[in-house]
Amino acid sequence: MKAQLLPHQRAKILPTVVLLVGALYCLVPVAWVIVASTKSGAELFSTFTFAPGTGLLDNLRDLFAYGDGQFVRWAANSALYAGAGSAASTLISTLAGYGMAKYEFRGRGVLFYAILAGVLVPGMTLAIPQYLIMSELNLVGGYWSVLLPSLISPFGIYLARVYALSSVPDATLEAARIDGASEYRILGSIGLPMMVPGMVTIFMLHFVGTWNNFLLPYIMLSDQSKFPITVGLYTLLSQGSSEPALYGIAIVGAAVSVVPLIALLLFLQRFWRLDLLSGGLKG
């Protein structure tokens, strides 16, 4: 039998409508790009924008044929920068956050404030200085020039520390110590397993951040075959004003790159612990 609804639990029109309007607002551009990707070059500028076209297959062929399959390279590069970069960065952040939360050592206070300052100084303002360092190291233009700066994430370290403070009980570590386990053993068999939910969140935040990054790869790279998708699409778009056929490729490229991201987001959504961000974990 259905439980009696309290007055505030009954369906209300206005809140529902406001939420649905918000949802619509967020979905319209995605729907637009998917519809636009089905249009031929002529249809793009002539038919009503939400009327499906007939050129999807041609567009896809053009996209994957562009520059001898550049688009696939871009997608693979984005996956490399975001995937490998975030995996390594998450591990580094977790170790540091765990170390700072669970041990007292000289320099811990300084390190904490350095990390906090790192959170507050946006990475983008450092892109030019990082470029200068990379050019001193003769790494500009290579994969490492984009990967290395993204390995350090002050925000990731900060979150790992918060998570370790709230989710790894000192008593458990202490018990393991009394049993004679080494600090490394404790980390491997107690600390890290306990931190997995936090690590998943740190990984995903970093993944999205790196996947979305534009300025850093834009500054560091000049060889088109090393571009991530963001820089590649931008290049297509900026050339499109003189060569309109590239607009079509940019649109299909955007549609093709958006779909897997959305699928990934829908799939991974339930693993996020974003209460980590709002401080809900504290205490």
Add this chain to the structure above:
Amino acid sequence: MTAPAGARRGSRAPYLFVAPAVVLFVAFLAVPIGYAVYLSVRGLRLTGTGIFGTRQEVFVGLDNYARTLTDPEFWAGFGRLALYGLISVPLTLGLALLFALLLDYAGSRGRRFSRTAIFLPYAIPGVTASLLWGFMYLPSTSPFSFLTRELGLGEIPFLGAGGIYPSLANVAIWGGVGFNMIIIYTSLRGIPAELSDAARIDGASEWRIAWHVKIPLVAPALVLTGLFALIGTLQVYGEPTTLKPMTTEISQTWVPLMLIYRNAFLRDDLPLASAASVVLAAGTLAVSVVLLKLTQRRALGGMR
């Protein structure tokens, strides 16, 4: 908070745990900042006299800072950023709070669907988002301008002089509302239900409960999202750069980071670009610290 009492004194373990992060922090954050500061007081100057003079990099003191701070284009960039931020930040946070409260309200229907739909743009890069919206602004492909044309109202000047600020802000709002909404929403879920129930029994309306019970309790989350929005605004670069080919309203130096990029790579004046980078980074840090102090909330925690 103190470290576990029994942690072995003098153990090397904590140093090894933080070592990779410290090395990377020094190499890719501290050293670049230091190098930028060093470069910012250097400059190419003509040395020697007459036709034998050569351009050499020498110490020029605060010249580059003086040039940066007296460059009207640098300040104009901040002015444009301020106008853009005045639209995008309050709307992003306001809508995020509104949607979060509605998601938390038992009377709303379609909450799961709406939450996912509104969060979805978070996964879409700013450059891609600008591309999507750019085409939706472009008169020949815009569905909105299509409708107004059909109605005989003409095109909407999304990319014209008056439209460019709201149009750009809209891209940021679209991309940012969902993420901020989730942060506020998870914070709302942490509020004990008894608090709202008690207010309800006392006869408070849902609006009063939202205003007097829920919003004050999620204030730390609001400070945090406000801080992120502010930092995000100061580093706007990809969005105007992407829309630039579509409109004449966006100049090469439209926002500070675009000016820095031009100075560094199109004019090869790295010292000047370094000085501007240092000013921007220090300014952002100062603004963040002031905001945190003003709100007196420990949104980012502290040493415990």
